[in-house]
Amino acid sequence: MARLMAFQTIKATCSIVLPADPPEWVHLMPLGSIEARDGRKWTLKDPQAVVAASAARGLDAVVDYEHQTDLAEKNGQPAPAAGWIKEFQVRADGIWGRVDWTTLGADRIRAKEYRYLSPTFLADKKTGEVKAILRAALTNNPALDLVALATERDDCMEELLKALAAALGLPENTTQETALAKVGDLVKSAKTAEETVAAIRTSLKVDATADATAIAKAIDTAVAKAKEEAAKSDVDPKAFVPRAEFDRVATQLTKMQTDLSADKATEAVEAAMREGKIAPASKDWAMAYAKKDAEGFADYVKGAPVVVTPGGGGNPTPPKAGSPLTEDELATCRQLGLTEEAFKKTRDAEVTR
Numbered sequence: 001m002a003r004l005m006a007f008q009t010i011k012a013t014c015s016i017v018l019p020a021d022p023p024e025w026v027h028l029m030p031l032g033s034i035e036a037r038d039g040r041k042w043t044l045k046d047p048q049a050v051v052a053a054s055a056a057r058g059l060d061a062v063v064d065y066e067h068q069t070d071l072a073e074k075n076g077q078p079a080p081a082a083g084w085i086k087e088f089q090v091r092a093d094g095i096w097g098r099v100d101w102t103t104l105g106a107d108r109i110r111a112k113e114y115r116y117l118s119p120t121f122l123a124d125k126k127t128g129e130v131k132a133i134l135r136a137a138l139t140n141n142p143a144l145d146l147v148a149l150a151t152e153r154d155d156c157m158e159e160l161l162k163a164l165a166a167a168l169g170l171p172e173n174t175t176q177e178t179a180l181a182k183v184g185d186l187v188k189s190a191k192t193a194e195e196t197v198a199a200i201r202t203s204l205k206v207d208a209t210a211d212a213t214a215i216a217k218a219i220d221t222a223v224a225k226a227k228e229e230a231a232k233s234d235v236d237p238k239a240f241v242p243r244a245e246f247d248r249v250a251t252q253l254t255k256m257q258t259d260l261s262a263d264k265a266t267e268a269v270e271a272a273m274r275e276g277k278i279a280p281a282s283k284d285w286a287m288a289y290a291k292k293d294a295e296g297f298a299d300y301v302k303g304a305p306v307v308v309t310p311g312g313g314g315n316p317t318p319p320k321a322g323s324p325l326t327e328d329e330l331a332t333c334r335q336l337g338l339t340e341e342a343f344k345k346t347r348d349a350e351v352t353r
Contacts, residue, residue, distance in 0.1 A: 018115055018138075022083075022106040023099070028119045028133055030094040042128040047095050051088040052183040053132040056164040061085035063099055063117075067137040070120060082108070082138050095133065105138070114138035122160065131176070132160060265290035265297075272301045276310035281332040307331030321348040 018026070029050075034042040044050065054061065061084070062069055068079035082105030087098040101109070108114055118139045122131045165174040168182045201210055204218040269286045272278040278286045278301070290297040308331050325333070325340055325347075333343045 018109055018117055020110065020112070022101045022109040025089075025096050025098050026117055026136070027093070028085075028088075028095050028097045028117070028136060029121070029130065034130070040128075042123050042130055044094065044130045047090040048187060049180050049183060050130055050132055051090055051095060052187065053160070053164060053180065054088050054134070056167050056179075056183065057160060058163065058167055060100075061097070061133065061135045063101075063105065063136045063138065065114075065138050066141075067118065067120060067139070069135060069137075081105070082114075085136065088133070097133075097136070108138070114140060116140060134160070261291055261294070264294060268294065268297060268301070272304075274310065275301070276306040276308045277301050277304040279308050279328045279331040279335065281328055282335050285336065307334060 029044055031044050031047060034044060036042075062079075062081045063083040063085060064079050065082055068075075068077060071077070072079045081102055083099040083101040085097040086100050089096045089098070116139050117136055119133055119136045121133045123129060124131060161174070161176055161179065162172055164179045164183075165172055168174075168179060168186070170179060170182060197215070198208070200215060201208060204215065204222065206214060206218045210218070265287055268290045269278060269283060272286065273280065273283065286297070289300070308328050325344055329343060329347070330340065332338075333340055336343075
């Protein structure tokens with residue numbers, strides 16, 4: 001219990017003024033520094049952890065009159081509820097609580113019998129850091145409420161820590177630090193789960209507020225629709241072949257088409273050469289043209305003039321450097337748009353290699 005002795009239960013009011021009508025939400029504690037009218041100070045550093053610890057008890061926190069719940073052991077008087085805190089919430093200006101007021105409590109606020117709200121909370125005795133909100137009270141004397149209750153309330157802290165450990169599935173002797181760390185992990189997990197559910201809602205195209213039942217129904221509908229579409233399909237799996245076999249056949253077909261294209265190009269070029277419309281020196285150029293565009297080559301040959309003697313085989317004797325250009329070589333110059341000097345220079349360089 002040495003660790004528990006470091007905390008004390010404090011009832012205090014931060015001059016939280018209630019409106020004329022009983023509000024649904026009440027401001028229980030501001031963020032940051034909290035200063036009592038007698039000069040003592042506390043701090044609210046981690047409101048999310050405080051809310052988690054406050055809610056972990058699993059019981060509605062009571063709003064009583066004049067902190068009678070904490071004073072009943074001393075004065076023996078009853079401690080009726082003016083309302084019950086059903087929910088804690090962190091806002092920009094601190095921690096708020098949603099209160100379900102009793103009929104009498106609401107009437108006494110309307111009658112202006114009570115004007116202030118005073119929280120009872122646990123705080124670290126050494127650092128003054130607020131750890132949990134236990135309950136609250138209607139009061140009209142805020143200046144006098146900022147005092148410690150019954151010195152050390154170790155029994156209350158022990159009760160809260162045990163309840164928190166039990167709710168988290170932790171051992172009974174779990175320390176506060178371990179319990180709060182577990183709460184932090186659960187908060188992160190809950191956020192991740194919320195994001196996942198939101199993504200599922202979006203994917204299923206259901207309302208953003210759809211609960212688990214609605215989501216499950218949407219999933220069932222989607223699965224049923226998919227099965228129905230599959231049943232309607234007339235695709236026969238037996239009509240398909242493995243991808244590897246398909247690729248093999250496709251490769252063979254491509255090769256056959258390439259070979260056929262080459263054969264046709266060779267046939268077209270040789271025919272043009274026999275007609276004297278392609279010089280032997282231009283054969284490579286003609287083959288490339290015929291392979292790339294068979295129809296274009298055919299049109300070219302159709303309109304091309306005869307440049308060499310039809311059926312001629314060209315000059316069988318290899319040319320010598322410096323010799324004049326043959327008729328075939330001159331025809332090649334005309335087909336390729338080259339000057340005789342340029343062609344002769346290139347030819348002589350090839351011959352002398």
